[in-house]
Amino acid sequence: MNNEELKEIRRQYKKKNKNFNIYRVAYSYVIPAIPETQIPSFEIKDWEDFREAEQEIFLSIFKKALSGKIGKNLMEYEFEREAGQENGYQKKLYTLNKSLLKDEELVTKLRDEIIANDGFNQKHLITIASCEYLVPVLDKNGEVIPDSAPMPFQFLLGCINEVDLTDIGLFYNPDTANMEKKIDEDMHVLPKVLDGFMFPVFADRGADISRLLYFTAKPKEPNDGLIEVLCGREAELPYDREQQNFAGLISDLAQDELSLQLIQNLQENVREMISENPDSEAFSLSKNEMENLLSNSGISEQKMDRFSAVYDNQVGKEELKAVNMIDTSKLAVKMNGITVNVKGDVSDKVKTQVVDGKRYLMIEVDEGLIVNGIDMIK
Structure with missing residues (x-):
């Protein structure tokens, strides 16, 4: 899955998109506890049954799970297969995807596996959406072929978000006519996605069921347990x-x-x-x-x-x-108290040179030099 394909999918998460449909959403509110984790809220709900304001929030969350840089926040994992044998992790997600989240047992089985291995100690929301993108057929120039039938691409998108107390600061209390600090009582699903996944990936204008896309908000610390649950693989090097x-x-x-x-x-x-x-x-x-x-x-x-x-x-x-x-993208030179960043396409203007036994960093100045907003060459 390349960057253009990723952008194409992310662009579909908007209201009133005739080429995109979310069938239903399964979500679980999870409270980690000892000796037993609590799940006070679990529901599988048709997309049309959410209010418009709720849909907008979910769309924003889903887009975040497809944001970042491929190879950094977003990593593809290929399902390993022995000759002549199917991969159990791949089959689990494939079956769930085909079910359109109608099978509650399949949903809760994956959810429980995620809860047991995701490593989160804080309250969080696990969301899985069943999505379909009607992929336009393009000609060799990348233009949509008129009157061509779009190809359906059906996939799962999963997200994990932290849930915490609201903190809206000061608010106007009409009963007292004062600005007051609101008491934090309500639990709030934070918009930042901690971890996410997409299966199958979108490649060559269609589904590639051999791979899964994993998202992390902490690219230096990928979620080993979640990756193991989803595809049976160890996390790749950050x-x-x-x-x-x-x-x-x-x-x-x-x-x-x-x-x-x-x-x-x-x-x-x-x-x-x-x-x-x-x-x-x-x-x-x-x-x-x-x-x-x-x-x-x-x-x-x-x-x-x-x-x-x-x-x-x-x-x-x-x-x-x-x-x-x-x-x-750039040549970054750092030394004590000095940092120089040069765009990659002009990095040839930078070189080192020894003068009177001392090493110097030399930067060619040919078209202009501006220091603190002041043009030094006129």
Whole structure:
């Protein structure tokens, strides 16, 4: 699922959309407790039975579960399958999706598994929506083919939101004609989505049941228990760990060859790789692909002789996603008290130079220089 496909689905969550339908929504209000978790509210409700104001709130929440950056907040997990055998996790979600949430037993079974493993100690709301998008048929130029029948894409969208006391601060009390602090009594579903999922994913204008999309509000701390419940997989490396592993690989391998030019070469080559893979923003590099990248970026053959050992030590069996290895949008230079950010497409204007035995960061100034709003070149 690429970024354009993600945006296309997210755009559908709006009122009066003839190409999009939410059949029903199942929600459970969960109060973790010892020895037994309480579920004071559970309901499976047709979308039309919600009031318009409630629908607007749900639509806003659902869009948040599809927000963020692929490879960071949003991760795809493929269902692992043995030859000739079906995947039980995949079958569970597939069956629930086909049921349109009409089977209460299927809904409560998944909900109870989530509650037992999601790791939340605070009150929260688990919501699962049965959705359908009527996908327009496009020609080779990306235009909708007139009078063509749209293709239905049916999917589940799940969200977990924290529930807490309201805190609206001061309010006007007409009985006393004063501004007063409102007493916090009502429980409020916070709009921020903590975790979410979508099954199946939307790819190549249709459903791909081999994968699940997982959302987290804390990309550095993915919810291992929830991921295990949904697809039977361990959580992939968080984006910051991938970045750290890549940085460690470069530093350990390049050593005295490490330079600003090498980093700029890596940045440019990774940017080019991403542009050549428009169908998947979160594609990963194999060990061989990584070796070619580093060699083509300027690390010497002598240093590359150590590549395999250094890679195994710094990266191990994981494959790093290109979007998380290095920031391709800008060149960020930091030193004590100084930070310089340069857009990636003009990073070639930055270089280092030794003058009188001291290293300097040199920035080419050709068209203008503005300091604190003052034009220095006229």
